[in-house]
Amino acid sequence: MDREFLDGSDQSSDGPSGPGALSGTDRDPFRSGTLSFLFCIDAGPLYNLFGEDIVCNVGSSLLVKVSSIIQNGDWHWPRQRNRAIMQIMSTPSTLRPYTAVEDPVTWLPAPNDIFSVKTAWEALRNPLPKVPWAHVVWLKQGIPRWAFIMWLVCWDRLCTKDRLLSWGMRVDPQCVFCHNVHESHEHLFFHCSFSTCIWGRILLLFGMSRSPGEWEHEINGAVQHLRKKGFSFALYKLARVGTVYYVWKARNDSIFSYKQYITDLVYE
Numbered sequence: 001m002d003r004e005f006l007d008g009s010d011q012s013s014d015g016p017s018g019p020g021a022l023s024g025t026d027r028d029p030f031r032s033g034t035l036s037f038l039f040c041i042d043a044g045p046l047y048n049l050f051g052e053d054i055v056c057n058v059g060s061s062l063l064v065k066v067s068s069i070i071q072n073g074d075w076h077w078p079r080q081r082n083r084a085i086m087q088i089m090s091t092p093s094t095l096r097p098y099t100a101v102e103d104p105v106t107w108l109p110a111p112n113d114i115f116s117v118k119t120a121w122e123a124l125r126n127p128l129p130k131v132p133w134a135h136v137v138w139l140k141q142g143i144p145r146w147a148f149i150m151w152l153v154c155w156d157r158l159c160t161k162d163r164l165l166s167w168g169m170r171v172d173p174q175c176v177f178c179h180n181v182h183e184s185h186e187h188l189f190f191h192c193s194f195s196t197c198i199w200g201r202i203l204l205l206f207g208m209s210r211s212p213g214e215w216e217h218e219i220n221g222a223v224q225h226l227r228k229k230g231f232s233f234a235l236y237k238l239a240r241v242g243t244v245y246y247v248w249k250a251r252n253d254s255i256f257s258y259k260q261y262i263t264d265l266v267y268e
Contacts, residue, residue: 012102029224070097136222137241141234146245153244154219177261186215188251194261195247202243206236 028263069077075097106113110121137150152158161183173182177194181187189195190212199212210217226237253259 026235059233132223136237139237141238142241146241149245149248150241153185158185160184160188176251189244189247190215198243202239
């Protein structure tokens with residue numbers, strides 16, 4: 001009965017707390033939290049209905065407990081003249097305070113009322129349809145920083161030079177590897193002679209003697225043909241993601257650390 005938070009959460013309970021996060025069970029809503037959060041059957045919490053005036057009108061404070069208006073197992077409201085509150089005070093005779101057990105604390109977003117990081121994330125995020133290439137990027141066996149760079153490439157969000165120029169930045173637009181073409185996602189990862197050589201060697205490891213195609217063609221092919229499970233498929237997907245990561249890393253090292261890369265070094 002003695003709770004410290006206005007949101008109805010139990011201070012002694014394990015798990016997170018916060019406004020609206022934890023709530024007493026619906027079987028006994030009148031026992032949850034402070035007096036200002038006492039529930040009216042139709043109107044919801046009194047605090048939401050009356051604001052801080054509810055506290056002043058009953059001659060109380062924000063920290064007073066629901067237990068302060070219960071005596072001998074029944075409601076015992078203080079005298080006052082507010083008609084609206086008087087109507088709320090006349091609770092149905094069948095709705096009595098139940099003080100025999102402690103209030104349970106529940107996590108409302110979870111179907112089983114038990115807190116988990118997954119249900120917290122699902123409650124906070126804005127759910128969107130799953131992209132078809134998700135299984136190509138996010139791998140159980142993968143390395144997070146590799147997957148993150150691949151994810152940015154799929155959304156065309158890496159800060160390649162063509163994007164920097166579109167933002168009005170003054171940069172040398174030439175590719176740092178071949179110095180022949182303006183840098184873009186498509187050129188850097190699939191058309192540049194530097195990355196094409198690396199892709200050819202990676203594909204050859206998996207029995208494919210070909211050069212990489214356009215990005216859209218490559219990602220669509222991966223979506224269609226890499227849904228199978230197994231070590232070889234997982235290794236191939238990992239090699240693809242790793243190749244994108246290390247090409248991007250070699251590009252950044254060349255620009256910011258003035259390192260000169262050869263394909264053998266990136267391949268290894």
